[in-house]
Amino acid sequence: MRPVAFTASAVGSAQEGPPRAAVRLRGRNHILTTVRTALTEASDHHGTAFAIRGDSGSGKSTLLRWATGTAADAGGQVLRVTGRPQGGASAYSALRSLMAPLLSAPEALPPTVRSVLPAALRHHADTGDETPVCSALWQTLSAVARRRPVLVAVDDWQWLDPASLRALAFLAHRLDGTRILLLAASEGQGPFPLTDCGVAELPLASLSEEAARQVLSDHHPRLAAGARTAVLAVAEGNPLALVSLPTALTPDQREGRAPLPDPLLPGAALERRLGRRFRVLPADTRALLAALALMDDAEARDIAWLADALGHDLDAFGPAEDAGLISSDRVPRFVRRVHRCLAHATAPTAVQQRVHHAWVELGLARFGGGRPGDSAAGPDGGGAARLEALGHAAVTEQRWATAIRAFRQAGDLSPAPVERTRLHTAAASAAVCGGRPSLALALTQEPAVHPDPATARALRAVRASTLFDLSFRAEESFRDLSAALDAGPVVGADVRDWATFQLATLSSLTHRPAPALAALGALRTSAGATDPLRIAVTARLNPVARVREIREGLSAAVDRALRRSGGGPRELTWLADAAWRVDDIALCSRLLAAALRQSTPGEKRHLLHCWELQAELMTADGRWEELRDLVSRRLAESGAEGLGRHVIALKSQLLLVCAHQGRREEARKLTEEVRRWARAHGSTHHTRLAEYAALLLAQGDDAARTGGQEAPGAAAWPAGADPGLDTVTRQAHAVLVRGALLRDDHEAARALQLRAQRDGLARFSGETTLLVRHGRALLAAYTDEPDTAELFDLAEEAATASGRPFDRALLALDYGMWLRRRRHPSVARTRLRTAYEAFDRLGATPWQDRARTELRAIGAPPPGTARSAADAGTTLTAHERRIVLLAASGLSNREIAGRLLVSPRTVASHLYKVFPRLGISSRRELQDALLSGGDQL
DSSP: OOOOOOOHHHHOOTTTOOTTOOOOOTTOHHHHHHHHHHHHHHTTTBOEEEEEEEOTTSSHHHHHHHHHHHHHHTTOEEEEEEOOTTOOOOTTHHHHHHHHHHHTOTTTSOHHHHTHHHHHHHHHHHHOOOHHHHHHHHHHHHHHHHHSOEEEEEEOGGGSOHHHHHHHHHHHTTOBTSSEEEEEEEESSSOOHHHHTTOEEEEEOOOOHHHHHHHHHHHOTTOOHHHHHHHHHHHTTOHHHHHHGGGGSOHHHHTTSSOOOSSOOOOHHHHHHHHHHHHTSOHHHHHHHHHHHHOTTOOHHHHHHHHHHHTOOGGGGHHHHHTTSEEESSSEEESSHHHHHHHHHTSOHHHHHHHHHHHHHHHHHHHTSSOTTSSOOTTTTSOHHHHHHHHHHHHHTTOHHHHHHHHHHHHHHOOSHHHHHHHHHHHHHHHHHTTOHHHHHHHTOSOOSSOOHHHHHHHHHHHHHHHHHHSOOHHHHHHHHHHTTOOSOOOSSOHHHHHHHHHHHHHHHHTOSHHHHHHHHHHHTOTTOOHHHHHHHHHHHOTTTTHHHHHHHHHHHHHHHHTTTTOOHHHHHHHHHHHHHTTOHHHHHHHHHHHHHHSOHHHHTTOHHHHHHHHHHHHHHTOHHHHHHHHHHHHHHHHHTTOHHHHHHHHHHHHHHHHHHTOHHHHHHHHHHHHHHHHHHTOHHHHHHHHHHHHHHHHHOHHHHHHTOOOTTOOOOOTTOOTTTOHHHHHTHHHHHHHHHHTTOHHHHHHHHHHHHHTTHHHHOHHHHHHHHHHHHHHHHHTTOTTHHHHHHHHHHHHTTOOOHHHHHHHHHHHHHHHHHTTOHHHHHHHHHHHHHHHHHHTOHHHHHHHHHHHHHTTOOOTTTSOOHHHHHHTSOHHHHHHHHHHHTTOOHHHHHHHHTSOHHHHHHHHHHHHHHHTOSSGGGHHHHHHHTTOOO
8 A cells, every 4th residue: 555645735725625524614724724734744753632622613523524534635544533421431432433443444454453452452351451551552553654644533522431531642642753643622621631731722712703704604695684693693703603593593584584583593503512501400590591591681680580480599590600601790691692592492391481471570560561460471471461561661661672572572472463563563663762773674574464553654664764774865764754753653662753863863964954854843743752852853953053052951951861860871862962963072972871871781782873973972082093993893783784874974983083094095995985875875974074084184195285285086165065064064174274275275265264153163162163263373374464373372272172182283283383484483392292292192193294394394303202312412522512511501602602712603503403403492492401411510
């Protein structure tokens, strides 16, 4: 037989996979490379062993299949054994199954070696001595390896019998110099004898988000966006969960035509692999885990109430915690989200019914929807009437997750199609209020058989509000949302509140007052409209013209809302939006934090408008790295859900940050995307944001500044832009005036300034006061007016009330540039250093470079880059040093020239060269500079 080696060419690329091992391992490239290298080195008599460690479903078996297929295709001998958790296995049972293929094949072993291991096993049976067995195993495999390389693959190491474990550990420590590679996979965090003896470990961590998406696409390419998002969230990068969870969905659920089960069903493969960890638990532990699965975001008192209702003690959670299924710091929580699915799915049907009944009773008792036990529960554990009562009580308390589940289950229990449609519509209305538009749309896609008028109105409102988030189109949204505001009985939650707010939002997006006026008209005829909603709609119409009314309304409504008597997360979000519209950044941040705090953990990620407000706050406040983190976390979630409008809102803020920081390539791609979306959906607001970003890039470009021209794409601002309705025009005012002056278009700059002053921007907020005064000072500086210094000073006074650090830094830069050109280097240096430090903190590199250039022009190195005076002093020649010391003592150039017998012109020349090296610009600073360097004068 011709020897066959594991060569690099035979093993092939980890990405391609060998013919016999058609396995695609996503996100494991570094491990595949390690194993491939080990296979190659084993062919050169450098055998070794690896301990592969990972959680259940992490891909250990798949990795071993890839390795064995690769080795087999290269012509090597493959030996495999998989542990079984039955227990009570006889000594060396795993070893016997591992060696059976060799012992049963006459050509596999030389005759002299064939009987060595069987004889050692018989000797062990007689004497109990393990040493001959271990030696025989090593001798047998070494004989095989002399003919061709050997791969020993052991799956589920933890389930092998102890005697086989010791024999394989003996082998693992004696592989160097052989052509044997041992791969042993184990689950959990227990002791692993191989790693205790120095064998390298290959940990299989959770897949990255990108790799998880690839695995899901490989196995379930046509999964709908909402189902894909739910599976990714529950799987948390576990490959088995990614493959198994979608198999438990119905075709309608997989394609987005029906709502997903809550919790998700685990699927046969996942239940077979992990379900036994739940089935071996005590009955009371399983009951409490099933209860926890229904309310994974519950408080401690709720769990205690449920445990008492089920007749169990909280100590019953102990075995689950010991098994690593839950963590119980203060409130029990599942360690993995997939554990929640398994806890529910593996519970007996009778336990599920008891738990469900207790959950309904708890909700009714907590939310005041009825007295526990005041109606028959029925075999379903709650009854449709009880569930509907719970749904209405949860809506009152704004507990949207509870309301969705209660209404949805009530509809599932209702035999009449009309009633089922009504209750599913109620669940969809709660989903809209909870910020889950994809679920709302799925709940309303079931064909309705002649719904009653109230249900028909609710359906129209739910679909209009949902489509505003999922497939926004300006004209269609205006039509659908306006039609959805018809008065009438409410089914479930009052979606018309959200529809009204969305209609007002449409005014901000299109820069047209008609939608907001229609929303105000609907509020006047709505008896149930809240003050926070009225204030938010008013702020969306024209906050500059109505600023006093809005601020007075906020002052009265905020205290009530924060005391919880005036509303919950929805009302706080509306008030936060109104505060943002009137530039009250601190109040907006406070209200937004309160809204998130009042939301349950399972609902925080669904407050979609909060994402937008968070992003806008971070952009304004200069927290740009936080913004990048927020956008990266939210984009995948909202993008997979198909929430295009929210995705563009986040990307628009990221675009502004890229423009401020001079990230030109990233900004170019984002600009194209935002402009394309704005044209397709009729959003003037996003068009303006893209234009503002182009202006920032143009003014940050060195060539544009030095040449007096703006970069391509930074055209003049539309003359009809209304700063009262257009937040971008207000925010960009100083940059717009600056851009017009850079184009030498003084008339355009003057027109912008007059429009802002006429519309009252100078009195609107601290932020706009700074911008208007900054624009006025720039205009005076460019037209050489005598009161320019006073105008810049007034702008500096306004800067103290502004919460936007970039605007303050830009004013300092412009003031410093003007002072330098007016030959006031000392005061210019103070402003320019302030600007440099602020731009440095923000990462606004182009603007920081401009401040650095200006500082160097007056001989002052930027903060943090200048050498110390001591270091600078060491670079002075002896002659320069004498001149500097005399000048620092107060002598004039003529007096110094007389002492040193040189001309006054020579003294002036030396000082001119020395000042920049000391980081100063005048004789007055010489003494301080030299004292800081240690010179005693």
